[in-house]
Amino acid sequence: MGTDRSTAETQGDSEALPQHVAANRAAWDLYAERFVEPGERSWRLAPGEERWGIFGLPEAELRMLPDDLAGKDAIELGCGTAYVSAWMARRGARPVGIDNSPRQLETAARLQHEHGLDFPILLGNAERVPYPDASFDFAISEYGAVLWADPVLWVPEAARLLRPGGRLHVLTNGFVFYLASPDDETEPPTERLLRPQFGSSRITWPGDTSVEFHPAHGEWIRLFTASGFEILEMLEPQTPADATSRWMPKGSDWATKWPAEEIWKVIKRA
Numbered sequence: 001m002g003t004d005r006s007t008a009e010t011q012g013d014s015e016a017l018p019q020h021v022a023a024n025r026a027a028w029d030l031y032a033e034r035f036v037e038p039g040e041r042s043w044r045l046a047p048g049e050e051r052w053g054i055f056g057l058p059e060a061e062l063r064m065l066p067d068d069l070a071g072k073d074a075i076e077l078g079c080g081t082a083y084v085s086a087w088m089a090r091r092g093a094r095p096v097g098i099d100n101s102p103r104q105l106e107t108a109a110r111l112q113h114e115h116g117l118d119f120p121i122l123l124g125n126a127e128r129v130p131y132p133d134a135s136f137d138f139a140i141s142e143y144g145a146v147l148w149a150d151p152v153l154w155v156p157e158a159a160r161l162l163r164p165g166g167r168l169h170v171l172t173n174g175f176v177f178y179l180a181s182p183d184d185e186t187e188p189p190t191e192r193l194l195r196p197q198f199g200s201s202r203i204t205w206p207g208d209t210s211v212e213f214h215p216a217h218g219e220w221i222r223l224f225t226a227s228g229f230e231i232l233e234m235l236e237p238q239t240p241a242d243a244t245s246r247w248m249p250k251g252s253d254w255a256t257k258w259p260a261e262e263i264w265k266v267i268k269r270a
């Protein structure tokens with residue numbers, strides 16, 4: 001595949017990081033402890049049991065993973081504790097996980113050992129991945145690069161990494177959810193818009209240092225098509241009325257009326 005774990009880690013540590021990448025690395029090293037137990041729980045899920053996003057919606061409903069992963073080269077962009085990479089490995093893929101946080105990758109490496117799975121997990125920036133062109137058949141990001149990397153950079157990079165006909169699937173916050181969310185992240189979204197759509201797709205929340213990216217739907221469409229992708233599907237799943245979430249404990253009622261999350265599935269044109 002053209003690189004190994006140690007090479008990628010050296011690159012990730014030695015190169016000067018862009019401001020938002022450095023800020024997110026520092027922030028996620030602090031957040032990492034909160035994601036240990038959810039990562040452990042997700043690693044235990046068998047094929048067919050995978051659950052996605054804030055409310056743990058089932059794979060059978062969202063179909064984030066292709067049916068034909070066996071024997072395919074796959075990359076998880078912003079892998080965190082790498083449970084999605086583990087899911088792909090159990091489905092017969094050859095996954096690679098890349099993440100910006102050393103602390104998250106410590107958990108990923110421990111869980112690899114505990115579950116007897118071995119695949120590369122790289123410290124690095126999804127905007128610059130140390131693999132050759134056309135290295136992968138499938139790329140995926142669940143609240144990874146799709147939220148924490150600059151889409152103007154990471155989307156063309158994903159296209160470079162994929163072979164013709166390769167697919168990219170991403171799951172992130174719904175755009176309406178973002179526009180209606182108060183600055184206090186412990187509070188649920190409101191029933192009115194709190195920020196403008198134009199000029200506010202990059203945000204650092206009050207009291208935080210991390211940088212998030214929330215392109216509008218038109219921006220996603222332009223980025224995907226300009227990068228050589230064809231859009232296959234865009235989903236805005238409705239949250240079931242009985243759903244609960246540790247990440248959004250006050251927002252489940254809101255999410256039954258408006259999309260808390262959105263999914264894009266695209267394919268690289270031949």
